[in-house]
Amino acid sequence: MKAEIIAVGTELLLGQVVNTNATFLSQELADLGIEVYYHTVVGDNPQRLEQLLVEAEERSDLIVLCGGLGPTDDDLTKDTVAAHIHHSLVQDEQALARLHDFFKFSKRSMTENNLRQTLMIEDGIPIQNPTGLAVGTLITKEDTTYLLLPGPPNEMKPMFQQHARPLLEERFPQKEQLISRVLRFYGIGESQLVTDLKELVDSQTNPTIAPYAKPNEVTLRLTAKIADEIVGQQLLDELEAKVMAKVGAYFYGYGDENSLVKVTVDELKKQGKTVTAAESLTAGLFQSTLGDISGVSEVFKGGFVTYSAETKARFLGIAPSLLEKEGTISEACAIAMAEQARILADADFAVSFTGVAGPDELEGQPVGTVWIGLATKGQPTIAVLQHFNRDRRSIRQSAVMKGLDLILRAVNKKK
Numbered sequence: 001m002k003a004e005i006i007a008v009g010t011e012l013l014l015g016q017v018v019n020t021n022a023t024f025l026s027q028e029l030a031d032l033g034i035e036v037y038y039h040t041v042v043g044d045n046p047q048r049l050e051q052l053l054v055e056a057e058e059r060s061d062l063i064v065l066c067g068g069l070g071p072t073d074d075d076l077t078k079d080t081v082a083a084h085i086h087h088s089l090v091q092d093e094q095a096l097a098r099l100h101d102f103f104k105f106s107k108r109s110m111t112e113n114n115l116r117q118t119l120m121i122e123d124g125i126p127i128q129n130p131t132g133l134a135v136g137t138l139i140t141k142e143d144t145t146y147l148l149l150p151g152p153p154n155e156m157k158p159m160f161q162q163h164a165r166p167l168l169e170e171r172f173p174q175k176e177q178l179i180s181r182v183l184r185f186y187g188i189g190e191s192q193l194v195t196d197l198k199e200l201v202d203s204q205t206n207p208t209i210a211p212y213a214k215p216n217e218v219t220l221r222l223t224a225k226i227a228d229e230i231v232g233q234q235l236l237d238e239l240e241a242k243v244m245a246k247v248g249a250y251f252y253g254y255g256d257e258n259s260l261v262k263v264t265v266d267e268l269k270k271q272g273k274t275v276t277a278a279e280s281l282t283a284g285l286f287q288s289t290l291g292d293i294s295g296v297s298e299v300f301k302g303g304f305v306t307y308s309a310e311t312k313a314r315f316l317g318i319a320p321s322l323l324e325k326e327g328t329i330s331e332a333c334a335i336a337m338a339e340q341a342r343i344l345a346d347a348d349f350a351v352s353f354t355g356v357a358g359p360d361e362l363e364g365q366p367v368g369t370v371w372i373g374l375a376t377k378g379q380p381t382i383a384v385l386q387h388f389n390r391d392r393r394s395i396r397q398s399a400v401m402k403g404l405d406l407i408l409r410a411v412n413k414k415k
Helices: 020-031 046-059 077-084 093-106 112-118 153-171 190-196 198-202 229-250 260-271 285-291 309-316 320-326 331-345 392-413
Strands: 002-008 035-042 062-066 089-091 119-121 125-127 136-141 144-149 177-185 208-214 217-226 251-254 275-279 349-355 369-376 382-387
Touching (some): 002 020, 020 062, 020 153, 020 177, 035 046, 077 089, 077 119, 089 093, 112 119, 119 136, 125 144, 125 153, 136 153, 144 153, 177 229, 190 198, 190 208, 190 217, 190 229, 198 229, 217 229, 251 260, 260 285, 260 392, 275 285, 275 331, 285 392, 309 331, 331 349, 331 369, 331 382, 369 392
Parallel strands (some): 002 035, 002 062, 062 144, 275 349
Antiparallel strands (some): 089 119, 177 217, 208 217, 349 369, 369 382
16 A cells, blocks of 8 residues: 655745654554655645645555644645545534533633634544544545644644554555664764675665664664564564674664663663763763653762863862863863762762863864763773764764763673
8 A cells, every 4th residue: 555645834844843744654654564655745725735636646545634624724634635535524523522622621712713623524534633623534535545634743643543543454454564673873874884784785675774874873774564573573683683793883772762861871770870970071961961861860860060170170179280281181181080970979980071062172172072081880990082073062962972872881891
């Protein structure tokens, strides 16, 4: 079954809103074994949408439209699709009841145009909206099925998962489905990863390998098209083993929603270890990144931000003579910062950051020069020299990622 997704909204074309709906729907449809061949964005213009519908029904079995179901005059998706397939719009009683209940509960007066949100295409199946007011429609006309969903992701996603997806599974069961596994890598660029995996990429059939470059990391999506999920998982296991044999040293975790900081925090939790930090260059960014992870207080009690030589000496107790002799952007300073932070916080691990984020040189060191220290309880303290490029923000973010990588490798080493 071939599908395409049409996002409706001038705000998308103007770049005022990012089209995250297409990504979500493509993944959901792929899980159902429905392949998405086209993504299109069209403005709030009925003539252009009509033209697009003519093209879409020639090439796709399922057309999913997002947006244009609201109460305003430019919300014309339902009107345009209904006219295209020569059907009328009718009121859905369940959506109407929800609309009245909403305004009664909120004690607000309802304007007449809100009734537009309760309209659906005649002879279609209503798609109820658990988090909003606009009802959707699933309708088949001749050889084409149309699925109309609202644009706001907080409405569209639950509508699809709770109501539209079960309908599609029931009406369009697929003999084959796509199952995927996402592998995440840090410390290797996309071009190098693809080069190292060239033999596997060139010979891929089923499963397939797709690399995706992200800021400071690379992901691989392994996808198998199968009729039996057990067989599919076996195929993915075999391909993953071949990938790991070549680039496993850079692998850190699985999944679209995972991240290096989450994997690091989870591993610290598993082993009952704690971490702290002393930050100069990153000015608290590392600790803030940790703080984004729920439950991090189990492993992170606090740390230090010591931006100047004076605060490095005062807060961390680093000898002023060391700072004067070696400089703050040095291996010795990074080691001292990490060691003192670990001792003062009584943590198992401590990471330190000192360097030049730019835009100007500092202490004769070029922009992008970064020393990252790692102190481990019972082990010698180390410091690594990095040379990051791009802008100030990217340099600081790259430093944080490298710090997380050092900690994760140290934690795993102590298993």
